Amino acid sequence: MLLIHCPYCEEMREEEEFSPAGQAHIERPLNPEELSDEQWARYLFFRKNPRGLHHEMWLHAAGCRKYFNMTRNTVTYQIMETYKMGLKPSVTASEEGQS
Amino acid sequence: MQQYSGFGLLKHSLSYHENWQRVWSNPTPKKHYDVVIIGGGGHGLATAYYLAKEHGITNIAVIEKGYLGGGNTARNTTIVRSNYLWDEASHLYEHSLKLWEGLAQELNYNLMFSQRGVLNLGHTLQDMRDIERRVNANRLNGIDGEVLTTAQVQEMVPILDCSKGARYPVMGASWQARAGTARHDAVAWGFARAADALGVDLLQQTEVTGIRRKDGAVEGVETNRGFISASKVACVAAGNSSVIAKMVGMELPLESHPLQAMVSEPLKPILDTVVMSNHVHGYVSQSDKGDLVIGAGIDGYTGYGQRGSFNVVEHTIAAIIEMFPIFSRVRLNRAWGGIVDTCPDACPIISKTHIKGLYFNCGWGTGGFKATPGAGHVFAHTIAHDEPHPLAKPFSIDRFTSGELIDEHGAAGVAH
Numbered sequence: 001m002l003l004i005h006c007p008y009c010e011e012m013r014e015e016e017e018f019s020p021a022g023q024a025h026i027e028r029p030l031n032p033e034e035l036s037d038e039q040w041a042r043y044l045f046f047r048k049n050p051r052g053l054h055h056e057m058w059l060h061a062a063g064c065r066k067y068f069n070m071t072r073n074t075v076t077y078q079i080m081e082t083y084k085m086g087l088k089p090s091v092t093a094s095e096e097g098q099s
Numbered sequence: 100m101q102q103y104s105g106f107g108l109l110k111h112s113l114s115y116h117e118n119w120q121r122v123w124s125n126p127t128p129k130k131h132y133d134v135v136i137i138g139g140g141g142h143g144l145a146t147a148y149y150l151a152k153e154h155g156i157t158n159i160a161v162i163e164k165g166y167l168g169g170g171n172t173a174r175n176t177t178i179v180r181s182n183y184l185w186d187e188a189s190h191l192y193e194h195s196l197k198l199w200e201g202l203a204q205e206l207n208y209n210l211m212f213s214q215r216g217v218l219n220l221g222h223t224l225q226d227m228r229d230i231e232r233r234v235n236a237n238r239l240n241g242i243d244g245e246v247l248t249t250a251q252v253q254e255m256v257p258i259l260d261c262s263k264g265a266r267y268p269v270m271g272a273s274w275q276a277r278a279g280t281a282r283h284d285a286v287a288w289g290f291a292r293a294a295d296a297l298g299v300d301l302l303q304q305t306e307v308t309g310i311r312r313k314d315g316a317v318e319g320v321e322t323n324r325g326f327i328s329a330s331k332v333a334c335v336a337a338g339n340s341s342v343i344a345k346m347v348g349m350e351l352p353l354e355s356h357p358l359q360a361m362v363s364e365p366l367k368p369i370l371d372t373v374v375m376s377n378h379v380h381g382y383v384s385q386s387d388k389g390d391l392v393i394g395a396g397i398d399g400y401t402g403y404g405q406r407g408s409f410n411v412v413e414h415t416i417a418a419i420i421e422m423f424p425i426f427s428r429v430r431l432n433r434a435w436g437g438i439v440d441t442c443p444d445a446c447p448i449i450s451k452t453h454i455k456g457l458y459f460n461c462g463w464g465t466g467g468f469k470a471t472p473g474a475g476h477v478f479a480h481t482i483a484h485d486e487p488h489p490l491a492k493p494f495s496i497d498r499f500t501s502g503e504l505i506d507e508h509g510a511a512g513v514a515h
Contacts, residue, residue, distance in 0.1 A: 015408060037502075041499045077404055
């Protein structure tokens with residue numbers, strides 16, 4: 001069971017209050033009509049699936065109902081940080097020596 | 100290879116079963132192979148077997164970082180069925196089911212294959228509409244299927260709570276009589292033994308650390324036992340496919356999640372079929388040994404730890420007890436997690452890649468075990484001819500750019 005700190009509620013709460021919402025920091029293309037099929041497929045379907053640090057989006061579904069971001073290790077399940085939408089992560093994969 | 104038979108059993112009993120032949124050998128890696136298969140699970144071993152048997156390519160190595168059949172193959176709920184919705188998936192799984200039906204004889208290995216039938220319960224009107232649609236689709240594809248009423252389901256499984264007072268009353272079910280279960284370990288062992296007999300090198304405790312390329316074609320694989328040259332490299336690494344793809348700078352549309360399952364203490368025979376419910380989400384069967392084999396869901400987030408969240412177990416147990424109140428005091432023996440690589444459309448990837456001589460069989464999500472012989476068969480064809488097998492063609496990696504997805508979420512059993 002993960003204990004997750006919601007950056008909006010500023011409280012540690014149990015995993016069951018949250019729903020994971022996939023990879024974070026995916027930007028919707030501003031010029032969709034100019035994209036090739038490959039670029040469009042990349043935006044829609046291709047996700048990072050790292051063995052190590054991962055930035056992902058979570059929803060505090062049974063709490064404030066706000067989305068926030070999390071940096072988590074997908075092997076050890078250690079949560080490095082949670083941060084508000086629009087902010088940049090302070091722990092990144094390259095710093096940890098992973099790609 | 101020694102043939103297993105009743106007579107053999109009798110003969111070996113005279114020497115206290117001490118002189119049985121080794122099931123497979125433990126060779127040292129050769130310098131060069133025609134095909135190197137990364138991953139010694141069910142699919143990898145089946146691929147090696149069919150490459151050797153059907154396509155005459157016997158200079159093959161199966162490279163496994165752990166031990167044979169020690170990954171996802173040993174971590175599933177042993178269910179075999181082919182009642183998928185879309186034509187492409189139906190044909191592939193039915194191809195597999197047909198191979199299952201003669202596999203134990205073909206491999207001369209007891210796979211404990213048992214066509215005890217699979218029930219997919221419906222708990223809402225929409226469930227029943229989906230079930231009718233799926234059974235009709237199956238029958239149009241020549242796959243057996245029936246829609247059962249609540250009374251028929253109750254007669255078939257007396258211990259199932261079919262009362263109106265249930266929280267999610269059983270409104271009916273789909274029934275595939277040819278579906279059933281197989282002993283998962285035996286499938287890996289049977290294929291391994293048969294492949295070994297055909298000359299395939301099974302290299303255990305060998306980990307691939309890199310894939311060497313030259314002019315856009317594969318040259319071989321770097322391992323912890325040195326470089327192994329290969330004309331073709333086929334990756335069947337289940338949850339670790341993304342990791343292998345990264346070695347050649349490729350990205351795959353996959354996310355890896357832990358999928359859990361559990362078994363109870365052994366009970367006397369009480370359930371002689373497989374019961375699945377997508378709506379309350381639980382599936383259960385009783386093994387020949389007597390333990391209840393229960394499948395849970397995947398964690399919603401990605402992870403490589405071979406365990407899952409407690410709340411997923413709790414949710415599954417709640418669903419099972421709701422359906423079978425009689426199981427409420429049964430104790431669980433153990434629970435485990437496997438890592439499944441899920442595709443956005445809940446269908447696998449069986450494909451060539453833009454790198455010459457590199458092939459992928461991955462993305463099976465929660466449905467890989469039932470496809471073991473079929474997937475191995477079509478993947479072997481794809482590798483041998485460097486052209487997709489007709490049944491594998493719709494499962495090419497190109498479908499994510501062409502948009503020809505096969506949306507199989509409904510029939511896949513587990514939401515992902």
